[in-house]
Amino acid sequence: MTKRVLRFAPSPTGYLHVGNIRTALFNYLQAKKVGAEFILRLDDTDKERSSQHFIDQIKRDLEWLGINWDRVEQQSLRIERYREVLNKFKEQKVVYECFETSLELELKRKKQHNQGKPPIYDRAALKLDVVEKDALRDKTDSYWRFLLSGETVTWRDEIAGEINVRTSVVSDPILVKGNGQFLYTLASVIDDSDFGVTDVVRGIDHLTNTAVQTEIFRNLSAGLPVFGHHSLIVDNSGENFSKRSGSLSIKSLKEAGIEAGAIVSKLVSLGTGDGLDIKNNIDELTPKFELRKFSTAPVKFEKEVLQTISRKLIANLSVSEIFPYLDLIGVPDNIKENFWIMAKDNINSKDDLVEIWKLCKEGTNNPIIAPEDKQFIEVAITLIGEYPRDNDSWKTLTDKLNNLTGRSGKNLFMPLRYFLTGKSDGPDMKKLFPLMQKIQRYGLS
Ligand code: GLU
Numbered sequence: 001m002t003k004r005v006l007r008f009a010p011s012p013t014g015y016l017h018v019g020n021i022r023t024a025l026f027n028y029l030q031a032k033k034v035g036a037e038f039i040l041r042l043d044d045t046d047k048e049r050s051s052q053h054f055i056d057q058i059k060r061d062l063e064w065l066g067i068n069w070d071r072v073e074q075q076s077l078r079i080e081r082y083r084e085v086l087n088k089f090k091e092q093k094v095v096y097e098c099f100e101t102s103l104e105l106e107l108k109r110k111k112q113h114n115q116g117k118p119p120i121y122d123r124a125a126l127k128l129d130v131v132e133k134d135a136l137r138d139k140t141d142s143y144w145r146f147l148l149s150g151e152t153v154t155w156r157d158e159i160a161g162e163i164n165v166r167t168s169v170v171s172d173p174i175l176v177k178g179n180g181q182f183l184y185t186l187a188s189v190i191d192d193s194d195f196g197v198t199d200v201v202r203g204i205d206h207l208t209n210t211a212v213q214t215e216i217f218r219n220l221s222a223g224l225p226v227f228g229h230h231s232l233i234v235d236n237s238g239e240n241f242s243k244r245s246g247s248l249s250i251k252s253l254k255e256a257g258i259e260a261g262a263i264v265s266k267l268v269s270l271g272t273g274d275g276l277d278i279k280n281n282i283d284e285l286t287p288k289f290e291l292r293k294f295s296t297a298p299v300k301f302e303k304e305v306l307q308t309i310s311r312k313l314i315a316n317l318s319v320s321e322i323f324p325y326l327d328l329i330g331v332p333d334n335i336k337e338n339f340w341i342m343a344k345d346n347i348n349s350k351d352d353l354v355e356i357w358k359l360c361k362e363g364t365n366n367p368i369i370a371p372e373d374k375q376f377i378e379v380a381i382t383l384i385g386e387y388p389r390d391n392d393s394w395k396t397l398t399d400k401l402n403n404l405t406g407r408s409g410k411n412l413f414m415p416l417r418y419f420l421t422g423k424s425d426g427p428d429m430k431k432l433f434p435l436m437q438k439i440q441r442y443g444l445s
Contacts, residue, residue, distance in 0.1 A: 004036035004198040008062075008069070009188065011043040012054035015249035016061045018301060019203070019233050019240075022267045026201040026230055028067045028282075029268065029289040039195060040069035044076045045182045061250040065260045066282035073195065075187050082182040085190050085220065086144065086175060094219050095144045095175060098125040099136040121145070121171035141178030146186070146216060148172050153211040158228030158291045160204065165211035173212050189213050193222035201228040204296060228291050231271050234298045248303055257349025262310035271299040278313050280321060307348065315344045329354050330361075335435055342431035356427065363440035364422035373415035376405055380416060381439075389434040397433070 008024040010016060016024070031038040040062070044050035062069070089095040100108070109119040125145070128136070136142070150168035157163045175186040192200065200210075210227050217224050232240050253263060261280040268285050269276045272293040279285050319337060322344075326336050343356045369377050383400050385393070398416070402408050417429055420439060426432070 002198070003196070004031070004034050005039065005196050006031040006036050006199050006201070007039040007041045007073075007192070007195070007197055008067075009041040009043050009191075010058055011046065011049075011184075012051060012058055013046065013049040014054060015251050016058055017248045017250065018253075018263070018267060019248075021061075021065065021067075021250055021263065022230065022233060022270070023202055024062065024065075024067055025264055025267055025282075026228070026291065027199075029286050030199060030201060030228075030291060032283065032286045033289055034199075036198070037070045038068075039197075040072045041191060041195075042072065042074045042076075043184055043187070044074060045079070045082075045184070045187055047076070047181070050076070057251060061254075064254060065250065065264055073191065075182075075191065078187070078191070079182060081194070082176075082187055082190055085186070086182075089146070089175075089219065090144075092219065093147075095146050096123075096126050096172075097128075097133060097142045098145050098174070099128075099133075099140055099142050100125065101140065118169065119171075120169070123172065143174055143178045144176050145172040146175050146212075148212065148215055153214045155210070155214070155224075155227055158199070158201070158226055159294050160207075160229050160296045163207065163210075163229075165208055167211050167215060170208050170212060185209065185212060186216060189216045189220065189222070192225055193217065193220050197225050199228070200225045201230065201291065203232050204229040205232060229296070230291075230294055231296050231298050233270070233301045236300060236302060238298070240298075253303075253306065256307075257310070257351050258306050259310040259313050259349075261313050262306050265313075266301075266306060266309055270301060271295050271297070276309070278309055278316070280313055280317065311348055314347060314350060317344070325350055325353070329357050331357055338431070339435055342427045342435060346427045359421060360432070360435045361437055363436065363438045364420065365440060366422035367420070367440055368418040368422055370415065370418070373419075376401075376407060376415055377419050379404055380419065384439055387437045389436070391434055394430040394433040 006027045008027045010020055010024070028038055030036070040059070042050075042055055042058075044055070086095065105121070108122060112119050126147075133142075148167040148170065150166065152164050152166045154162070154164045173185045174183055176182050191197070207229055210229070214224060234240055250263070254260075259280070261278065261282070264282050264285060265276060265278045268289060272295070274288065274293065277285075277288070319340065322340055323336060326340065331339050339357070339360070343353055347353060347356070380397070380401055383397055383404075385397075398412060401412060401416075405412075413429065414424075417426070418424065420429070420433070420436065
């Protein structure tokens with residue numbers, strides 16, 4: 001049996017967002033599932049819009065999510081190969097030279113629109129003779145289109161089932177632009193063929209593209225991969241998420257403290273009948289992953305849900321998963337476990353642990369003491385005692401205060417919380433107090 005190969009092929013012209021990460025995930029998990037090779041292919045033939053900055057960020061984002069690749073391919077390094085194939089296509093006369101400017105094409109489309117016709121390229125360039133072409137070549141850079149058969153292309157889609165697309169409903173695709181830039185349509189087919197890609201999973205917006213590319217594959221005499229087209233993510237108003245929806249970039253979600261596991265878990269449950277199964281490690285998502293589970297209808301997604309999932313995921317982290325992070329922020333070994341038990345239900349992101357640890361280590365520098373609590377806090381200060389404390393410290397303190405001041409319940413606890421933490425809410429004081437190494441004794445004048 002031949003080795004299966006999958007790829008994720010982002011264009012490094014922007015940051016990865018939840019939409020294209022869903023595609024990455026599908027390909028990655030499918031590759032894991034079937035034991036295939038997984039290629040990260042950078043579709044960077046558009047020199048003006050692609051940049052090293054985006055390439056670096058794409059790699060960082062994927063690594064952070066746990067999507068690891070076996071090798072990287074870069075289209076900008078394969079231009080010679082694309083040229084070779086184009087020349088072959090020229091010899092075979094399956095491509096033809098065109099000269100219309102974008103403005104001319106726009107005018108043609110307008111005219112078609114007014115006549116109630118679909119905006120399909122009219123193949124005027126096919127009718128040009130040698131003399132006319134020579135004359136046009138002097139005036140403008142020519143470019144090349146692929147001559148579609150207009151026939152129906154049929155395939156059995158891994159997600160969408162049986163698909164038929166007549167290529168007469170689309171314009172002959174431009175393969176190389178006047179400035180020499182090879183376009184995705186050709187470059188992708190050559191790569192998929194050269195790298196032995198066996199499975200292509202991508203968004204349903206590529207459906208007609210697949211029909212077009214199938215014809216190009218055939219001209220290359222290349223075997224066809226199997227295709228799967230997944231639904232697209234939309235927001236509440238039904239709008240597609242575009243690359244420019246910056247707030248949903250993986251980078252910004254990470255910066256907002258969302259856990260990688262929350263993102264991948266949510267994205268693979270979207271569009272399936274499966275309930276959400278939150279996993280911290282992406283590879284734990286593989287066993288249940290099946291392309292045919294996904295519906296082709298657009299799926300709604302709201303960023304806010306990630307916050308909740310992320311919170312749940314963090315609270316459920318095992319000691320061995322969180323300890324390395326606690327080491328990083330400096331929580332000593334002997335109190336790590338108690339610190340985690342105290343803090344875990346009170347954080348939105350791991351970053352919040354930094355603040356809680358600072359409170360334990362340094363105390364608050366913003367103790368709040370209401371005028372009516374001043375005397376009470378003065379008494380409390382005399383009883384607080386020095387670190388180390390033990391698990392009974394809070395009970396001992398509050399019992400004594402109750403005896404001495406007669407205060408109880410909220411009247412007793414709230415002023416203490418305000419004084420010790422500077423906040424109205426936070427971790428259970430019974431668990432927090434024993435870990436407080438330093439109590440700021442100021443705030444009283
Ligand atoms: N660079 C293309 C895109 O981002 C890749 C599509 C494909 O997977 O073939 O849409």
